[in-house]
Amino acid sequence: MSSNYxxxxxxxxxxxxxxxxxxxxxxxxxxxDLHLVHEVTSPQAFSLLRERGLxxxxxxxxxxxxxxxxxxxxxxxxGIIPVVDDMAIKQLATFTQNCDDFGIRMFALGTxxxxxxxxxxxxxxxxxxxxxxxxxxSHTSTHGAFGALAFGIGTxxxxxxxxxxxxxxxxxxxxxxxxxxxxxPGVTAKDIILAVIAKIGIGGGTxxxxxxxxxxxxxxxxxxxxxxxxxxxxxxxxxxxxxxxDTTFEYIAGRxxxxxxAEWDKAVAQWRQLPSDEGAExxxxxxxxxxxxxxxxxxxxxxxxxxxxTARVPDPDKAGDVSQKMALDKALKYMDLQPGQPLLGKKVxxxxxxxxxxxxxxxxxxxxxxxxxxKIADNVRMLVVPGSQRVKxxxxxxxxHEVFKAAGAEWREAGCSMCIAMNGDELRPGQYAVSTSxxxxxxxxxxxxxxxxxxxxTAAATALNGYITDPREMVLERA
Amino acid sequence: MEPLKPxxxxxxxxxxNDTDTDQIIPARYLKVTDKAGLGAAVxxxxxxxxxxxxxxxxxxxxxxxxxxxxxxxxxxxxCGSSRxxxxxxxxxxxxxxxxxxxxxxxFKGNSLKNGLLPIVVDEExxxxxxxxxxxxxxxxxxxxxxxxxxxxxxxxxxEFPIDGFSKECLLQGVDQLGYLMNLEDGIAAYxxxxxxxxxxxx
Numbered sequence: 001m002s003s004n005y006x007x008x009x010x011x012x013x014x015x016x017x018x019x020x021x022x023x024x025x026x027x028x029x030x031x032x033d034l035h036l037v038h039e040v041t042s043p044q045a046f047s048l049l050r051e052r053g054l055x056x057x058x059x060x061x062x063x064x065x066x067x068x069x070x071x072x073x074x075x076x077x078x079g080i081i082p083v084v085d086d087m088a089i090k091q092l093a094t095f096t097q098n099c100d101d102f103g104i105r106m107f108a109l110g111t112x113x114x115x116x117x118x119x120x121x122x123x124x125x126x127x128x129x130x131x132x133x134x135x136x137x138s139h140t141s142t143h144g145a146f147g148a149l150a151f152g153i154g155t156x157x158x159x160x161x162x163x164x165x166x167x168x169x170x171x172x173x174x175x176x177x178x179x180x181x182x183x184x185p186g187v188t189a190k191d192i193i194l195a196v197i198a199k200i201g202i203g204g205g206t207x208x209x210x211x212x213x214x215x216x217x218x219x220x221x222x223x224x225x226x227x228x229x230x231x232x233x234x235x236x237x238x239x240x241x242x243x244x245x246d247t248t249f250e251y252i253a254g255r256x257x258x259x260x261x262a263e264w265d266k267a268v269a270q271w272r273q274l275p276s277d278e279g280a281e282x283x284x285x286x287x288x289x290x291x292x293x294x295x296x297x298x299x300x301x302x303x304x305x306x307x308x309x310t311a312r313v314p315d316p317d318k319a320g321d322v323s324q325k326m327a328l329d330k331a332l333k334y335m336d337l338q339p340g341q342p343l344l345g346k347k348v349x350x351x352x353x354x355x356x357x358x359x360x361x362x363x364x365x366x367x368x369x370x371x372x373x374x375k376i377a378d379n380v381r382m383l384v385v386p387g388s389q390r391v392k393x394x395x396x397x398x399x400x401h402e403v404f405k406a407a408g409a410e411w412r413e414a415g416c417s418m419c420i421a422m423n424g425d426e427l428r429p430g431q432y433a434v435s436t437s438x439x440x441x442x443x444x445x446x447x448x449x450x451x452x453x454x455x456x457x458t459a460a461a462t463a464l465n466g467y468i469t470d471p472r473e474m475v476l477e478r479a
Numbered sequence: 480m481e482p483l484k485p486x487x488x489x490x491x492x493x494x495x496n497d498t499d500t501d502q503i504i505p506a507r508y509l510k511v512t513d514k515a516g517l518g519a520a521v522x523x524x525x526x527x528x529x530x531x532x533x534x535x536x537x538x539x540x541x542x543x544x545x546x547x548x549x550x551x552x553x554x555x556x557x558c559g560s561s562r563x564x565x566x567x568x569x570x571x572x573x574x575x576x577x578x579x580x581x582x583x584x585x586f587k588g589n590s591l592k593n594g595l596l597p598i599v600v601d602e603e604x605x606x607x608x609x610x611x612x613x614x615x616x617x618x619x620x621x622x623x624x625x626x627x628x629x630x631x632x633x634x635x636x637x638e639f640p641i642d643g644f645s646k647e648c649l650l651q652g653v654d655q656l657g658y659l660m661n662l663e664d665g666i667a668a669y670x671x672x673x674x675x676x677x678x679x680x681x
Contacts, residue, residue: 019662019669025643029662031669033676041562043512048656057666063679069510087510094512105679126677138561138585154563154589156654164659166666170642202497203555206584236558238584257677302497302558323554327496422506429529441501441559443524 006277008174009243010209013149013274017132019166027168033131035161036117037064037104039095040422041136045159046098054163056102061165063126064099064106066092067116071423072385072412081110081413085424102162115388115414118142118356122226123390125255129244129271134161139356139438140239141232145225146252147244147274149209152233172238173283175208179216181291185479186472188366189224190358190436190455192216192288193231194296194306200286202304205237208284211276212242216290222251223362230357231438234303243275295471297343298440298453300331305440309458309470315339334442335450336430343452343468347379348432351463352445354385354412355419355437358456361394363436367460368400370474371407377466382409383425385417409463421446434462480594482652485623486575488548491538492612493522498552499559500586504568506560517564518571539572543616551608552579556597557586566590576622578629580605591645592655596622598629598639607631624649 007015014030022028035058042064049056056062069088075081083089092109099106107114113124118139121127129147134140136158143150153167160167179192197204210232217225225242232240242248249268252258259267298306299313305328307314316328316339332339353359353367364386376382384404386392392414395401401411418425419437427433427449436459440451454462457471464474508520526537533540550569556579557565566589569577576596587597600608611618611632621630624646628636648655 017673019665027642027644029659029665031666031673034679040509044514044563047513052656054660058675060678060680061675068506085510091510091512126679128676131676136561136563138559152561152585154561154585154592156563156589156592156656160656160659163656164662164666165670166659166662168644168655168659202558203581203583206555206581233559236555236583257679302499304497323494323496326494327553330495420506422509439499439501439559441499443505444501447505447507447524447529 006280008276008280008282009147009211009241009274010149010174013130013132014171016130022171027170030132030167030169032134032161032165032167033061034121034126034133035062036121036133036135036140037062037158038068038117038135038137039066039091040068041155042098042158043091043094044155045162046102048159049102049163056104056162057165059103062104062162064104065114065117065120066095066107066109068416068420069422070109070415072415072417072425074413075110083109088423110389110413112389115391116356116359116416118230119360119387119391122146123255123388125252125258128252129248130274134167138233139230141237142226142230142356144229144232144239144241145222146248147241147271149239149241151238172209173207175205175210175237175284175286176282177210177212178214178285178287179212179290180214180287181216181289182219183216183290183293186457186475187293187295188455188457189220189227191293191296192290193228194298194303194453195288195293196286197231197235197303198296198306199288200235202234202302203236205232205235208237210237210240211282212240217242218245221362222247223360226360227357231303234438244271295455295458297458297468299335299337299343300328301334301440301442303438303440303453305331306453309344309468313337313339313341313343344470346432346468347466348434348452348462348468349379349381350427350431350433351380351382351459352418352433352435352437353456353459354383354387354417356387356416357438358436359385359387359391361391363456364391364395364400367456368403370457370460370478371464372403374407374464376408376463379466380463382463383412383418384409385412386414388414418445420444434459434468480652480654483594483596483624483649485621485625486548487619487621488575489546489617489619490549490551490608490612491544491547492551492609493538494551494553494609496553497555497558500557500562500565501559503557503565504562509562509564514567514571517568518573521568521572546573548573548575549620549622550574550577551605551612552577554580556582558583561585563589566593566595570595578605578608591649594649596624596649598622600629600637600639604637
C-alpha cells in the first residue's frame with residue numbers, strides 16, 4: 001500500500017514514533033514523548049535501573065507525582081498533610097529518593113502542582129496532540145482526549161521507558177466509536193462511556209485503540225472528552241483517542257508547558273494535520289445515538305455491567321451462556337441485588353466525587369451547582385476529592401468548597417482516594433457507594449464495599465436524596 | 480530471569496470470567512517497594528474473611544490443590560489495572576502458567592515479561608481442563624514452550640500461540656530491557672530528527 005493512503009489519527013501518531021517498524025519476528029520499537037511516573041508502579045523499575053547501573057535516558061521527558069497511596073485528609077496546623085501509614089511513608093520516601101537520584105521532577109504531596117497523574121499532565125500543558133504518552137497506570141488512556149497516543153504499561157515497561165525512552169509494541173487494531181446526535185440535559189460524557197462499555201463488554205476492545213468521533217463527541221468539553229478516553233481501558237482498549245480541534249487548542253493555550261508565540265502557531269498547524277483522513281479505514285466500528293442515551297449506572301462488579309438508571313437489574317437466567325450466567329450470579333450475590341430490582345430508590349451509604357475520571361474543575365462545578373443551598377441526606381457520607389492541588393485552589397477561589405461543606409460533604413486534599421482505596425479512604429464491608437470513579441470491581445473501594453458507577457450529576461442527586469436518583473429532574477429544576 | 484523449560488505440573492481452576500487484577504492482588508498490597516511477599520496475598524479477598532481467617536471453600540485454600548503450578552482462569556483473565564504486581568503475586572504463589580480462552584492486554588504483556596506463561600486455548604479444551612481440575616486435584620498437564628504445546632492427561636497435545644519475540648526471550652531467559660539497550664544507535668538516530676515535544680524540567 002502506498003504511504004499516501006488515508007490514515008487514521010492513530011496511524012499518524014504511531015507511524016511518526018517508530019524507531020523501527022514491526023516485522024514478522026519482532027515487535028515495533030515505539031518512541032515515547034512523555035513518561036508520567038507515580039509512587040506505586042515505579043519502585044521496582046528504579047531498582048532494576050540501579051541493578052544494571054543505568055540512567056534515566058530523558059529526565060526532561062519524564063514527570064512524577066504522588067497520588068495513589070497519599071492521604072486526602074486535611075492539613076495539620078503546620079500546613080503539612082500527615083501520612084500515618086508506615087508502608088505509604090516508606091513508599092513515598094522511596095519515590096522521593098528515586099526521583100532525586102535520577103534527576104526527575106516530582107510534585108510532592110501537598111505542593112502546588114501535585115495531583116492525580118492523569119489530571120496534572122493536561123493541566124500542566126504537558127499532554128499535547130500527536131504525542132506518545134505512557135504511565136504505569138491503565139487510565140493513561142485519558143490523555144488520548146488530546147489526540148495523543150496514550151496507554152498504560154506495567155512496571156517492566158516503566159523501566160524500559162526510563163532507560164531507553166522506548167517500548168516494544170505490537171501494532172494494535174483500530175475501532176471507530178461513533179456517537180451521533182446530541183446529549184439531553186442531565187446526560188453527560190460519563191453516561192456515554194458507560195453506555196459504550198455496556199454495549200461492547202469489558203473485553204470488547206481488547207487489542208484495539210478506540211477513536212471516539214461524531215457530533216456528540218465534538219460537542220464535549222476537553223474535560224468531558226478526558227472522562228470518555230479515561231475509561232477506554234474498561235472496555236479492554238489500552239488507548240482511546242479523540243481528534244484535536246479548536247476545543248483542544250483553547251484548552252492547551254497558555255498552560256505552563258504549552259508552546260507559545262511562533263512555536264504555538266507552528267504546533268497548531270501540525271496538530272490540524274492529525275485528524276483521521278477522509279476515507280481512513282478502521283478495523284471495527286461501534287455506533288451509539290446520543291439522543292437516546294439516559295443517565296447510566298452500573299449494577300454489577302465490572303464496568304461492563306451497566307444499564308440505564310431507569311432499568312432493572314438483569315436476570316442471570318436470561319444470560320447468553322453458562323459462563324455469563326455464572327459471572328452475573330456472582331456479581332449480584334456480591335452486590336446483594338435481586339434480578340428485576342430497580343436501582344432507583346436504592347439507599348446508599350457513601351457518595352464519592354473524584355478520581356482521574358471525574359475530579360476536574362468542571363465536574364466539581366456541576367456537582368456544586370446542584371448542591372448549593374441544600375443538604376445531603378443524613379444517611380450519606382459524601383467525599384469530594386479534587387483531582388489536583390490546582391483544581392482544589394481553583395474550586396476554593398470560586399467558593400465551591402464552602403458549598404460542599406455547607407451541604408455536609410467532606411472537602412478533601414487531592415489524590416486517587418476512594419477510587420482505589422489504598423490511602424485509608426475506603427468503604428466498609430457491605431456499604432453501598434455511588435461513585436464517579438471508573439471501577440466497580442469487588443473490593444475496589446474497600447474490601448466488601450459495593451460500588452455503583454455513575455456521573456457526577458447522578459452522584460449529586462443521589463447524595464441529596466440518600467438513594468439512587470435520576471439526575472434529570474434535579475437538572476430541569478435548576479436549568 | 481530463568482529460561483522457561485518444559486515442565487509438568489498440577490492444575491487448579493478459578494473459572495470466573497473477567498477476573499480482574501484487583502482480585503488477583505488487591506490495591507492495599509501495592510504499597511510495597513519490591514516484589515517480595517505478594518504470593519501470600521494472591522486472590523486475598525477471595526481467600527480470606529475480613530478477620531484474616533481463610534475461607535475453606537475457596538479452591539486455593541483446599542489442601543489437595545496446594546502446589547499447583549498451572550492456573551486455569553476464566554475468559555478475559557487479568558482485566559483492569561496495569562499493576563505488574565498481578566503476575567508477581569501469581570508467580571510468588573508458585574504458578575508458572577495461566578490458561579484461559581482470552582487474556583487482557585496489559586496483564587498478558589506483564590506476564591510474558593516475567594516468565595509467567597499466558598496460554599490461550601479453545602473453549603472446548605478450556606472446559607475440559609476445568610472439569611479435570613475440579614474432578615481430580617492431581618490432574619497434571621505438561622507445558623512445552625518451544626513446541627508451543629499443552630499436553631493433557633489423555634496425551635492430547637493442544638497448540639497455543641505466542642509471539643516469536645516473547646517466546647525467544649522466555650526460552651533464553653533474557654529480559655527485554657537488555658534487547659532495547661542494544662538498540663541505542665537506532666534510538667539516537669530517531670532522536671536526531673525528532674525534537675522533544677516538552678521539557679518537564681523548565
